[in-house]
Amino acid sequence: MKTSENRKFEEEWKDMMEGGEIAPSDHVWNSIDLKLSHAERGEMKKRVVFYQRLAAASVLFALCLGAAGWFWNYDGAGVKSLASQPVGENQSEAASTSTTTSKTSSDLENNDNSYVTATTESPSVNSAKSVKGNNEKGAQSQAENGGNNNAFTNENSGGNYIAAITTPANKSVLPMAKETGSENQPTSPNTSGFESRGVVQLATNELEVSTIQLTGKPIEQIEAARTFKIAKREEKQADDQDKNWWASLNGSGGAYNQNSSSNSVANSLFLQSPTPSLNKAPKSTESGVGTSFSYGMSLGKKISKRWMVMGGVNYLNQSIDYNSNIVLQEASQSRAFVADLASPSSSLASTAPYVLRNTNEFVSIPVQAGYLLLNRKAGVQLNAGVAADIFYRNTMTDLSGQFGSFSQEAGENSTYRSLNWTGLLGTELSYRMNKHYHVSLIPGFRYSFNSVLKSSTGSTINPLVWDVGFRLKYVF
């Protein structure tokens, strides 16, 4: 009995509660909307952070690659100094033959055939001697060394050596011929022979020194010499080609930080408001990180072996979300607005918090200098320069659609400066696809030297952008 009474009590309550509804107040949805927007921005922020890290990692990678390239160059110089020292492995090898031979190349790059040699038949000389690389000096050096340099004679009759030459200018290893007879001598008409006793050094016309180590296989040695010549020729062709003008299409995307500081005039506007209900502190908080993208075209020219200049024109779009509690009042409707951009002429009203997207558009004209750290099929370049960012338009859009969009362009009434100067710094990791087409990945950042807002707003915004760009380059 009691059980059925209990059940009746519960069922009665259940029936009474079922289907009952209570209308929530409006602010509940506003809060949900705001939280959802925050969550979405959190997702966006995660994505942006990923690209930021990618850009940073790329810059770091490029710098490491550049440093390694520089180190290799340095290492070449190190070989030079090491080779001139009287003590070392080469010394003992040289001592075993009791002969040291010096070899001078007048111009390896421009005239492969202009080897001039100097041979010193002196057991007491343990180190190879480097000689400035031109024919005259080479000849002088020959004279000084007793003129025993008319040919690469093989005094080591059973000799069967490979001479590996390391040239610092190109980092390739050049096995160089020692030969058992004159028929296997290098193809250079000016090089009638090759003396393979002890340590041989080459000096190019750029005073770079190469070492030759005797290891012993002539066929491989000749093959490598050919490879070296081909590589040199290709490099020279590429170098010549790089000196042409190039044009490119480029685009980039990344994270955008406003670096804003606010002492907005909006506060004073509210305090002056005749309507007491409007005396609510205006507050506009940006989400911290926004997004930036740009696209455009560039034109450039290589002006020396390592340097190039480039310029162009780009469309630049930077957007960031704000939580705002003010709107701009106009006769027809209220428009989305943020406190940072208020000017003394703004007519503002407070409202429930909402999320708006603030987008700035610029036409950017960059001028940059590039320094080539590595110029092979894959290249690494450091770029730096400035850009004149011409303000085009600012748009504020309420993401919920509750308020109208606000838009302003450059001009006297605009809160934005018409011309802004921005510093650019980045790296360019390029890949030469063929004779004309190159592709590049360009991680870098740009920082505005001046505030994009006019001083009358009382606020400053100095955008900092981390981005990763892509460039398709056509070399003429």
Next chain:
Amino acid sequence: MHSEIELIEGCAKGDRAAQRALYDRFSGRMLALCHRYAKSTHEAEDILQEGFIKIFGSIDSFRQEAKLTTWMTRIMINTALNMQRQKLYLLPMVDVNDANLYEQEEIGLSNFHFSELIRMVQSLPDGCRIIFNLFAIEGYGHKEIADMLNISEGTSKSQYNRAKSLLQAKLKAERKYENVREQKI
């Protein structure tokens, strides 16, 4: 007018219009539920807000094996319990003396307005209120409630009996007040 499936798909894609439509369709019913678990309107709206955030956040995992309202109700109840849990820890529930429980006169609810009944439920002590809701209205057994709230089954039963006793007393008091008012008129 969107179908339920369209709303679910829209919400799963993060479409704000679909989220708003889902909210408009179910928020009244869900707020009534939240009111039963909360002490005040403000608290109920907090639960509603938090609950809808969870619903939108996990609607892509809704497999449509259950009815959407059932799934949403479950999320709202869990949200309410999570928000009340702190109070339950601060005021641990113990067995209470319910000697007079079955001596109360049975009073029908049909003469009471929905909002009056909600107010009565809200006036119950925290532990009693939650167990009354879970047992009498949501239909959970004492064993399930004991597991959910990490209390003993006996505690759940005694808290429910106490809630029932208190509610009957309130109903009686309200009815007396109504009678007096009618006589005056």
